[in-house]
Amino acid sequence: MSLIQTKMIPPRLPSGYVRRLALLSQLDERRSRSVTVVTAPAGFGKTTLLAEWREGAWKKKHPVAWLSLDEEDDDPQQFGAYLVAAFSRTSESIAQQAQQLLDNDAATPIRTVISVLLNGIAAYGRSVFLVLDDVDRLTTGSVLAIVSRLLRYAPENMHVLLGARGEPSLTLGQLRTPEKLMRIGVDDLRFSTDDARAFFAQAATVPLDQSSIELLNQATEGWVTGLQLVSLAVGQIGDAAKIANNLAGSCSGIDHYLNDTVLAHLPPVMLKFLLYTSILERLTAPVCDAIMGGEGGSGEKLEWLERHSVFIQPLDQTRNWYRCHVLLSDALRRRLVHQMPQKVSVLHQRACQWFAGARLWPQAVTHALAAGEFEQAAQWVENCAMEMLERGDPYTLLDWIDKLPPDVLQRRLRLRLAKAWALALSLQTTRAMREIDAVVEELSRGHRDDGDMKAEAAGAEISAIRALIASNNDDSERALELVHAAEASTAPSAQWVKCQVQAAQVFGLMYRGEFGQIRRLWNVANDRVEYRQGSTYSDMFLDAMYGLAALLHGELTEARQIFEETFERAENVLGASSTGATWLAGCLASIYYECNDLPQARKIVAGRATLALDAAPLGALVQHTLSVSRLMCRSGETDSALAVLEGSRQVAITRRLPRLRVACDAEIVKLLLNEGNVVQARQIARELSLSLPKMWEGRTGAALETWTSYCLVRARVLIAENLADRAVIFLTLLVDKLGAMGWRCSEAIVSLLLSRAFEQCNASDDALAALDHALQVGEATGMINSFVDEGPPMRALLQRFRRSLGSVSTSQMAYVDRLLAAFDDLDNVPPASAEPVQAVTTSPDVLSARELEIVRYVARGLSNKEIGRSLKLAPETVKWHLKNIFEKLNVGSRIEAVQSVLGSRGWRTPCDHLAGR
Numbered sequence: 001m002s003l004i005q006t007k008m009i010p011p012r013l014p015s016g017y018v019r020r021l022a023l024l025s026q027l028d029e030r031r032s033r034s035v036t037v038v039t040a041p042a043g044f045g046k047t048t049l050l051a052e053w054r055e056g057a058w059k060k061k062h063p064v065a066w067l068s069l070d071e072e073d074d075d076p077q078q079f080g081a082y083l084v085a086a087f088s089r090t091s092e093s094i095a096q097q098a099q100q101l102l103d104n105d106a107a108t109p110i111r112t113v114i115s116v117l118l119n120g121i122a123a124y125g126r127s128v129f130l131v132l133d134d135v136d137r138l139t140t141g142s143v144l145a146i147v148s149r150l151l152r153y154a155p156e157n158m159h160v161l162l163g164a165r166g167e168p169s170l171t172l173g174q175l176r177t178p179e180k181l182m183r184i185g186v187d188d189l190r191f192s193t194d195d196a197r198a199f200f201a202q203a204a205t206v207p208l209d210q211s212s213i214e215l216l217n218q219a220t221e222g223w224v225t226g227l228q229l230v231s232l233a234v235g236q237i238g239d240a241a242k243i244a245n246n247l248a249g250s251c252s253g254i255d256h257y258l259n260d261t262v263l264a265h266l267p268p269v270m271l272k273f274l275l276y277t278s279i280l281e282r283l284t285a286p287v288c289d290a291i292m293g294g295e296g297g298s299g300e301k302l303e304w305l306e307r308h309s310v311f312i313q314p315l316d317q318t319r320n321w322y323r324c325h326v327l328l329s330d331a332l333r334r335r336l337v338h339q340m341p342q343k344v345s346v347l348h349q350r351a352c353q354w355f356a357g358a359r360l361w362p363q364a365v366t367h368a369l370a371a372g373e374f375e376q377a378a379q380w381v382e383n384c385a386m387e388m389l390e391r392g393d394p395y396t397l398l399d400w401i402d403k404l405p406p407d408v409l410q411r412r413l414r415l416r417l418a419k420a421w422a423l424a425l426s427l428q429t430t431r432a433m434r435e436i437d438a439v440v441e442e443l444s445r446g447h448r449d450d451g452d453m454k455a456e457a458a459g460a461e462i463s464a465i466r467a468l469i470a471s472n473n474d475d476s477e478r479a480l481e482l483v484h485a486a487e488a489s490t491a492p493s494a495q496w497v498k499c500q501v502q503a504a505q506v507f508g509l510m511y512r513g514e515f516g517q518i519r520r521l522w523n524v525a526n527d528r529v530e531y532r533q534g535s536t537y538s539d540m541f542l543d544a545m546y547g548l549a550a551l552l553h554g555e556l557t558e559a560r561q562i563f564e565e566t567f568e569r570a571e572n573v574l575g576a577s578s579t580g581a582t583w584l585a586g587c588l589a590s591i592y593y594e595c596n597d598l599p600q601a602r603k604i605v606a607g608r609a610t611l612a613l614d615a616a617p618l619g620a621l622v623q624h625t626l627s628v629s630r631l632m633c634r635s636g637e638t639d640s641a642l643a644v645l646e647g648s649r650q651v652a653i654t655r656r657l658p659r660l661r662v663a664c665d666a667e668i669v670k671l672l673l674n675e676g677n678v679v680q681a682r683q684i685a686r687e688l689s690l691s692l693p694k695m696w697e698g699r700t701g702a703a704l705e706t707w708t709s710y711c712l713v714r715a716r717v718l719i720a721e722n723l724a725d726r727a728v729i730f731l732t733l734l735v736d737k738l739g740a741m742g743w744r745c746s747e748a749i750v751s752l753l754l755s756r757a758f759e760q761c762n763a764s765d766d767a768l769a770a771l772d773h774a775l776q777v778g779e780a781t782g783m784i785n786s787f788v789d790e791g792p793p794m795r796a797l798l799q800r801f802r803r804s805l806g807s808v809s810t811s812q813m814a815y816v817d818r819l820l821a822a823f824d825d826l827d828n829v830p831p832a833s834a835e836p837v838q839a840v841t842t843s844p845d846v847l848s849a850r851e852l853e854i855v856r857y858v859a860r861g862l863s864n865k866e867i868g869r870s871l872k873l874a875p876e877t878v879k880w881h882l883k884n885i886f887e888k889l890n891v892g893s894r895i896e897a898v899q900s901v902l903g904s905r906g907w908r909t910p911c912d913h914l915a916g917r
Helices: 021-028 046-059 076-090 092-104 110-124 141-152 193-203 210-220 224-237 240-246 254-261 268-277 285-291 298-307 326-339 341-357 361-370 374-390 394-402 406-410 413-425 429-444 455-472 476-487 495-510 515-526 537-552 556-573 579-594 598-605 609-615 618-634 638-655 658-674 678-689 692-696 703-720 724-741 744-760 764-781 792-804 811-827 849-859 864-871 875-889 894-904 910-915
Strands: 035-039 064-068 128-133 158-164 181-184 312-314 321-324
Touching (some): 021 046, 046 064, 046 128, 046 158, 064 076, 076 092, 076 110, 076 128, 076 394, 110 141, 110 158, 193 210, 193 224, 254 326, 268 298, 268 326, 285 298, 298 312, 298 321, 321 326, 326 341, 341 361, 361 374, 361 394, 374 394, 374 406, 374 413, 394 413, 406 413, 413 429, 413 455, 429 455, 455 476, 455 495, 495 537, 537 579, 537 618, 537 744, 579 598, 579 609, 598 618, 609 618, 609 638, 618 638, 618 658, 638 849, 638 894, 658 678, 658 692, 658 703, 678 692, 678 703, 678 864, 692 703, 703 724, 703 744, 724 744, 764 792, 792 811, 849 875, 875 894
Parallel strands (some): 064 128, 128 158
């Protein structure tokens, strides 16, 4: 995205400005994580004050990021891009990772980019400042959420200054304690008599005595712009009393007064120039020339206006960009609409053409819409759409499309398909399917403009999008059907579309157990030079899908190689903190953990939890969640592990992903039973049994993985209740089914549980036979920690199995010895110290004692019903409390609430544990 650099540069201080030493001193009195709000109507000098303060801070070598906002920035992608760029200008090291994400991995949600930026600020160590001027121009919920997140999670060394004409649409009272929130208002900014005297000493062309200055300052009520107008009138009228009388009501009649004092004295050519260019937020000679119809000389006109103090000021040292005072700009726009209404659309049209030529697309689309050139705006968005999708940038594209009138979008098949792609790629599957269904219905009725896409090409692409949606919804069988439909078409398609189709194909095949076919596809793909050198988001997504297939099949060595190579490519191309690198890291961590390479597993997932929850596709999110929770358990951090599992469980509920939800439930049950909490584990199993068997038993495809997790939950609870004989029946059937599918790691894990069930039933021979089967699979695949995580009962079984082997050296004996050594290593690792959660304290105006108690239970992974039972509250009451907690903490999930409370008091959060902080 091209950016206007001067938006990130504070305006030059006007010549002869009056220094506000007391206010500057007040701005310097800051505390850690402070927020200062400077609020006043236009013309009271708030921007000049902030610019002067910024200049002083800059001279002291403090990094100060500046961003002047306008209506176009009320867009999450654009606001985020400007925010990161503003920090990049002040210090490359602060925003390096965030900028890399924006440049290379546009698929990353902007809220995650902000999180990475905040990490960069925290790592900088020294005080860092951000000035957001005209922040009241931000009104949309999505942008305000970003600003709130920025303020809520600001590190201790970050200080924010907000300039606004009115109260910003931010819940500032919830973001800071009173001592960290400072306000400077209109009464603070009004000029005193001494300020006015200093001003007139430099600005007035006619000397004024003390009484005249007092009279004029009183008439303007200390309004700086009013005094500027007075200084212009003094030379013409000379009578302070008369000027004071004329100023009565000037704040409400500013258009009239500006006309009499400023505009009426301009040469006609300059007045015309100001009127025509008033449609712009910022002025530069080339765009002004375009708006003036090629008259030329705009650079000289801008310089003339600056020399004659016509409320215009340069924005950069080279005087390439200027900005009119907001009062003059607003007055000129009203006058333009009143005097030349027919000209307004023509001027916007000229502006949009210039911005399009400069590839400043947000401004081009904005002016095209203002000009009523809806088709032109749509065409520009359409021209960019496929390129943006190819580089994995769905969010910006959706923001642009949302600005178009619905009836214009309705007529453009290419653009509607691009919108469906963008929705599917950003995991908004419900909206994507709704869009595709509407397109299909209209195509079936023949509602399509001539000259649009060919019907066959449109049909193939619709099938490809639906295949992606089916994959995101974990419907492997449907995905495979749609892949066949897409491949049946002879219409040409882009390479990135082919990658998406093939990824859906691999997804469908691996859940049919057709790993031979996947191997053939992989070999063919690797023979293509362009594929092996592929560095696009789609290329890496396809590689990851091959890696997941290898992992499911138990080819851990091959899966590790695929993920390591793709992860390195993702870090180099997309950035270390990118979405792609994050979900690849989660898959790699699961392999490292299984192979008992715990330091490497911890290193690769450190600090990636938020991004994984926000943007990881289902398969990667399952692997990431289980890896992180297991690593925490190995460190003795069971509460943090449960919080991570509960966070992913909530994502699963929100995104309607049963496979993720049941996988989390299975892991939670295992942890609860390890702690002897049979009651809570039984409750989870009971709740699952009310719905899952009716929906998932006997289903094929990805549903089998969900069913496997459910069977593990049932079996573990039955074994804990000494009812293992009931578990033996369905575990035996499940082992055979998984073996037939070729899901070897799952087959080994179920065999381990089956051996424990047989052991409890006193069927020792059957127990050793089931363990022998698990060992054969485990040795072939390289599994370690799936055995170790079964705890002391598995260790005892392995020791008995080892004795049965005698002293004859075999590869199986060596493998069993490796497993037993891993148990010994576990014994020698002291658990990490963990302070009790109930020790958390916080200000009573943030969370109540009851709310803190609920957060404590959330951290342990309890559901609303379980919290209600523990606290003797109705589930709806717990839900109500959680809603209040989310609002007070400005968070959107249970895990964020836990991290916010734990982190706010110096507690180590799940991410901190893994990073070793």
